[in-house]
Amino acid sequence: MSIVTKFSPNFTAGRKNYTPFAIVIHIMDGTLTGTDSWFSNPASKVSAHYGVGQQGEVHQYVKETDSAWHAGRVYTPSWSLIKTSNGQYINPNYYTIGIEHEGKGDTPWSDAMYAASAALIRDIADRWHIPLDRQHVIGHHEIYGAKTCPGTKVDLNKLIALANGNHTTPVNNDDDGDIPQKVKVTGKVTSRSRLNIRSAPDTHKAPVNIVEPGIQLAYDGYVNNGEKINNNSKWYYTEEGSWFWSGGVK
CATH class of the missing domain: 2.30.30.40 (SH3 Domains)
Known part of the structure; x- marks a missing residue:
């Protein structure tokens, strides 16, 4: 996968001794180019680890070992795995990885964006041993209930299925007929x-x-x-x- 680095100044170094165990899916509410610019501006005070474009482009804004500022606000969360301490929510930025996607909440997702996002999710999950299911790949609105992010057009179950490799490309078998689908x-x-x-x-x-x-x-x-x-x-x-x-x- 080709990833273009567009590193943002908006992040917290490290993860406060937490390890990422979930991936948060966002919608940019705009273009990939506009998000590049917004995340590069210190005044915006926002970022994500990655952004995925409608044509399948992937940009990285924050290293996975650092905390991007993508899901720090918690409001009426529906996510059952959100962490708490002494009755207070622990900032989800410390234990999640955020991926932004080009478009608005009612913009249909292209096949290229689904494929690129699924491949990126698979790689992240492999690195951090994150289960690929709906408890560990979530929408932003499941943390911040006042938003609908990532919107109405994304099918998170489809995205997870693709990340799990359930959509494969048939190829010819080898001479023994024993090469599985790739x-x-x-x-x-x-x-x-x-x-x-x-x-x-x-x-x-x-x-x-x-x-x-x-x-x-x-x-x-x-x-x-x-x-x-x-x-x-x-x-x-x-x-x-x-x-x-x-x-x-x-």
Whole structure:
């Protein structure tokens, strides 16, 4: 996935010892270009971690390890996982990741925006071990009930299904007929330990290469139904046609 950095000055360094465990979906109520400008202005006092455009562009405004200013106000929340302490709400910015989307609340979402957002959500969920369900991918209005954000046109269940890889692109099988269907989305990950690179998503295939820990690997997509290892059957594939298990990378 290609991500353009447009870093905002509007954030809190770190996360007050919290770890992100949910993703908040927003609507920009405007254009991607306008949001770039608004988030770059210190006077706006707002930001999000990412913005996704109608054409599938992805901009990053705040690092995931820092707290963007996207969901700090809490009002009549319907989200059951919101944190409290001594009867007070803990600022959700500390434990959520915010994604803005181009358009207004009544603007239909393009297929490109759905696809890009789903791929981004999948990557974030992989990095932070966030479950992909409606308790962990939520609308902004579930934290701040005075708003309708992200509006009436987004289908959050569809977005989550896409992020889970439930919409796949058929491809030809290999000679043995054993390559599963692929989800096409690009990105980068880093090996956790020594990692075998194979010719198929199957440990019965002899390694074609071995990479050392800490090596960045680019992928062109993944499957969710490769060989299951430790209850995880997601495998990445590369442009060269090689495969590696998702449990071996971060």
